[in-house]
Amino acid sequence: MTVRILLVDDETLVRAGLALLLDGADNGAMTVVGQAADGAGALSMVGALQPDVVLLDIRMPGMSGIEVLRELSRRPETPAVLMLTAFDTTEDVRAALASGARGFLRKTESPAGLVSAVRSAADGHTALSDGIVARLLPGLPDGRAAVARELLSDREDTIAALVAQGRTNEQISRELHLALPTVKTYLSRIMDKLDASNRVQVAVTYLGRD
Known part of the structure; x- marks a missing residue:
């Protein structure tokens, strides 16, 4: 099954790098169907493109990734959402998971780890970067x-x-x-x-x- 991916990040270079890594990955089983630079664009594209997995930056100008995730969770059909960020504070992680995120990945994740996480999310698994579960336990x-x-x-x-x-x-x-x-x-x-x-x-x- 081809995994349809939507990339959401306010940084053009980050989106370009993710697209380069993911489009055609997993032996051609992954395809990037769209890219959005903000929350409003993400919500519109999810409705229009029907992606299987959304890689969603948690911190963006205007509408944050958490706000986008909460809006998506109210819809009848929601794609698997992986939060992707450089700022993995425990508060952010908890808010994302409580709002229905399928996983939470650092932007320092390896290319292989990123591809594996997207495949896991598409298959119904959860995906957390190393160390994130350990940070959640004390709370x-x-x-x-x-x-x-x-x-x-x-x-x-x-x-x-x-x-x-x-x-x-x-x-x-x-x-x-x-x-x-x-x-x-x-x-x-x-x-x-x-x-x-x-x-x-x-x-x-x-x-x-x-």
């Missing part, structure tokens, strides 16, 4: 990790561990010999118990429980 609400340990059943614990390792529902289904709807039901229960709104939050909570 978990007091006792949250310990509560997570007590709340999850053995099967839920196993599935949460696989989610934390980046497995998709389909991979978990095959590995545990469970029907896909069953995996989805377990994941829904896990998210409810951990008060998580997405897979990244499940992973962060699970990884910080010990």
